[in-house]
Amino acid sequence: MRSVRWASVATVAGGVVVAFACLAAVVRGRVWAWVPGLIAASVALREVRALQRGVR
Template structure:
């Protein structure tokens, strides 16, 4: 049994929320929100991979 890395879980949740907010902003015509949204998505995916690697 491995311990949960709560900081990584919180990072993934925060990035998902930020990416969702940025997606809504982009859909409403705020093209500047695309870059922070993509950055948050990339960081979230990286943290998911860290969590998957740590679980094995």
């Protein structure tokens, strides 16, 4: 088993937290929150894919 890349895991966790916070802001009517929410979600998704590639 390979060692865990904790920086990538933290990036995914942080991106998910920010994306949910922005989603909550969008639901409350803050239209501007779409942009940082989408950026955070895309960064988290990219890191998940990078973590999956490391396992193979």
